[in-house]
Amino acid sequence: MGQRQSHLLDEHIINELYIKAGIDQVYDYVTQPERWHEWHPTALSASTNHPGSLPLGQRFTGVIDLLGVQVHLNCRVITALPPREFKAVFSSIAVDGTLHYQLQTRGNATLFKRTLHYTSDLNLGGIHSRLVEQSNRALDNLKHKLEIPPC
Template identity: 25%
Template structure:
């Protein structure tokens, strides 16, 4: 009886340990969160607004505050620190602009506690009545446990928060006087 319990306990510890072992970046599953909205404003207006970090807390529900040079559209290499709450988890991320093609594309790479945390990319396309805005957030699972929880709970929560963000962005920009 005791031997069986010890075998079961050892098996459980091996399984839990395997779930928590960090995955190599090249094999960890990648998640893509994509949200799209049509905004009745010119691409340059939308681009300047979304790439200025001071505006993030006004439209993105996960953005609690930003620090650093936040008062202008960021260029490649510039950084900002954001306090966030994503899927109920609070933290701080350092974002670095990795790509900028005004006014069509902009990307930032995030780092949390020295570990890659994901990439946010904005793609803007001119439309007859304004701009097609696509927000894409990609991130990798650092462990099998995270991959499992992500698939069951987190991805849906993050998708919902991202969809709410672009809806708020549309409402906010379209309520501002055109100019």
Template identity: 30%
Template sequence: MRNPTRYVTAILAVLVVIALLFMPLPQQVGLDTRIVTVASIQRPSKVVFDYVTTPAHWPVWHPSSLAVSGSVDHPLDLGEQVAEEFRVAGRRGSVVWTVTAREPPGKWTIEGKIDGRPAGTVTYSLTSTASGTRFERAFTYRAPSMWFAILNWLVLRARIQSESDEAVLRLKSLLEVTPQH
């Protein structure tokens, strides 16, 4: 061996880098990602609002929503919760959503937790237009670690944007074709 200290130092440096990649990031680090998708839906804002805020409909129009449980049969009110099984960017899991803002028919926000940890926020903003409704869906999530931030930048963000775009297109098609009750 030429210089065992050099090898030990290199191994320790690699271990430190790996540990830093997986260490939780402080809340002050601004590594939030915001995915926004907008569509013009030729239906009144109240119809769109009631449909999208009723969790039983989510698996019908959102490809990432596999199943919902809890209070799913009505538009959720402030403070109500629902559990959702999801597959986002290939990752399966379960999230509990809590309604944190509700201003019908213009705004609705839910905050998610996975295993008690913040998982993201979804906000629906609806504006009445001459032809119906301008619907905006914004999904905001924070990178919990540097490793996640790198993976998000390389792969996840684009996949999540694509899934969100598909969801809103499905929503538009569904609501414009099918009369809602």
């Protein structure tokens, strides 16, 4: 009793980049899970039953593509400090973890830091390198989405 369970996987992925957009605009966009599929390649869908940026305590569900398998996530916002910080905890049959966004104003841009922490009791060989690649692509997509005005 009282012993901490060890997982086969316990990993962190940290990305940072500058986005030439205001901190409020970035925060509002990234804290709407129903829009994550617009910029993140693993996000397939989300349902929040809440318009706009999610508040502290809000629960939502999501579906991600994990190595070609659709995984359903149950999520809850555990930190919502607009426009500087947002954190959600997620759980599923395959993977659990947190998604943490930290934002800072830098001149006329926003420094956006995304930290994904995930654990799994499954042997998901090769997942970490793939998630790193998809996280890099996601942040490039996010930067492009927020910096390039729609035509």
